[in-house]
Amino acid sequence: MPPEMHFDSPWELKEAVSLFQKSRLSHDELNCKYPSVLPPEGKFERIRVSSGKYILLPIAIDYAYLFRGQGRDYPKNLPTLYRQEKDEFELFIQHLKIMEFRNFLLHLPQLRFFESNNYHIDYVGLAQHYGLQTDMMDLTSDIDVALFFAMCDIPKGGTEYVCKVENKPYIGYIYCVPTYDFSMKHGKLGETFWGTKLSSIGLQPFERPGAQKGFAYRIENGEELKSLVYSFSYTRKDSETIFRKFSYGSTLWQDDALARIARKIDDSRQFSYNAFNSCVKVHGNKRLDYRTILKKGGYNLCNRPNYILPSEVQLIVDDYYKKGDLCYQSKITSREYRTESGIHKKCLSLNDITPMMMSHLIESGCPAPEGYETENSLEKDQKTQSIAINYTINSGRVQTHPDPVSGKVNKWIGDWRKDLKIDLNKEKQFGVKLVSGFLG
Numbered sequence: 001m002p003p004e005m006h007f008d009s010p011w012e013l014k015e016a017v018s019l020f021q022k023s024r025l026s027h028d029e030l031n032c033k034y035p036s037v038l039p040p041e042g043k044f045e046r047i048r049v050s051s052g053k054y055i056l057l058p059i060a061i062d063y064a065y066l067f068r069g070q071g072r073d074y075p076k077n078l079p080t081l082y083r084q085e086k087d088e089f090e091l092f093i094q095h096l097k098i099m100e101f102r103n104f105l106l107h108l109p110q111l112r113f114f115e116s117n118n119y120h121i122d123y124v125g126l127a128q129h130y131g132l133q134t135d136m137m138d139l140t141s142d143i144d145v146a147l148f149f150a151m152c153d154i155p156k157g158g159t160e161y162v163c164k165v166e167n168k169p170y171i172g173y174i175y176c177v178p179t180y181d182f183s184m185k186h187g188k189l190g191e192t193f194w195g196t197k198l199s200s201i202g203l204q205p206f207e208r209p210g211a212q213k214g215f216a217y218r219i220e221n222g223e224e225l226k227s228l229v230y231s232f233s234y235t236r237k238d239s240e241t242i243f244r245k246f247s248y249g250s251t252l253w254q255d256d257a258l259a260r261i262a263r264k265i266d267d268s269r270q271f272s273y274n275a276f277n278s279c280v281k282v283h284g285n286k287r288l289d290y291r292t293i294l295k296k297g298g299y300n301l302c303n304r305p306n307y308i309l310p311s312e313v314q315l316i317v318d319d320y321y322k323k324g325d326l327c328y329q330s331k332i333t334s335r336e337y338r339t340e341s342g343i344h345k346k347c348l349s350l351n352d353i354t355p356m357m358m359s360h361l362i363e364s365g366c367p368a369p370e371g372y373e374t375e376n377s378l379e380k381d382q383k384t385q386s387i388a389i390n391y392t393i394n395s396g397r398v399q400t401h402p403d404p405v406s407g408k409v410n411k412w413i414g415d416w417r418k419d420l421k422i423d424l425n426k427e428k429q430f431g432v433k434l435v436s437g438f439l440g
Helices: 010-022 088-105 110-116 123-129 143-151 207-211 236-245 257-267 273-283 290-296 310-323 350-362
Strands: 044-048 054-058 065-070 136-140 170-178 198-200 214-218 228-234 270-272 300-302 332-339 376-380 387-391 434-439
Touching: 010 143, 010 170, 010 228, 010 236, 044 350, 054 198, 065 143, 088 123, 088 257, 088 270, 088 273, 088 290, 123 136, 123 207, 123 214, 143 170, 143 236, 207 214, 257 310, 270 273, 273 290, 273 300, 290 300
Parallel strands: 044 332, 270 300
Antiparallel strands: 044 054, 065 136, 065 170, 136 214, 170 228, 198 214, 332 434, 376 387
């Protein structure tokens, strides 16, 4: 990625990111020699993971970095669960809300298609995208989605995103999380998007995570998001442009019946026995008498919360039968390929994806400007032709923040078009050679 810096517009930032992404492509991908190799837009690839299930990975031209957009930078960028200090019981209540949300979803017909096809359902990821407090930070593989959340926001007390309306200068922020730091496990390449820290949410039974091409970065209490950060100037017109691109926000943020039920769960002081017992089993502390504490805190338990109205449930059920399974099937693709050794596969695993990601990364980008502390370094052994990659983003590198006065990121000041020399046509010595194509 470019050095951490300020851009004069969101479109200049997007141009720079796109150039670095292209530098990671093979010649065949870059020159469209094999069009079937290129990822189709708006689709999700069926990927096998070690549990035996499949994740539906948002297809992207590059996975080396994932993005997050924010309208402001914070001293510590934290997930919603830890933005305000909570005691053990308060944390339990938030987990209880997630469990109630999960139990509600279990009875909906939207889950049947995923269960029958052995697709992973990320209940915490769904809870996060529908507004409950979790230990996740939302990330996306789509820079445009990140720019939307950096330039549009939900007014206080509102439920939908709006664009900026004042004619004044604004500054937004894009955070880039390198995924290769999560690719190594015990010195070996692992499953990058199937772990306790970084995971793909992707296509789910309900729309928001898929529409946002969602990934999750789990943060422990006391930890903060580690990433590259860029600032950019933008105007009301820029905000309106990205707002319209996503159908005035409705593409990414559907305020539907499920969203209304999630808000009711979040506001409620009533929980089901089923959710309570499940939450105690997963998150409970044997030293605490949760029933007594709940009662003293003004919470109560019941067989079925009375705020979940049958009419709202019926809206969700009717929506499924109106759209049918085709709304999922039309978005899912898989890749078949043959390696030089003749191995033929019709569905990749994450263990196939990770080496391809690493081979794309090794000879991409450009040398860092003199004196700039980069987030990684590559060392090539001329005798063995092996590559050593050193990561610093999560081990000792100080997280960058914008200047407190100007609000701009100024870790590097220069002209990226002139000073950063990226040769898209240079010969690449490393790579995974395969013939592949995406299937409908």
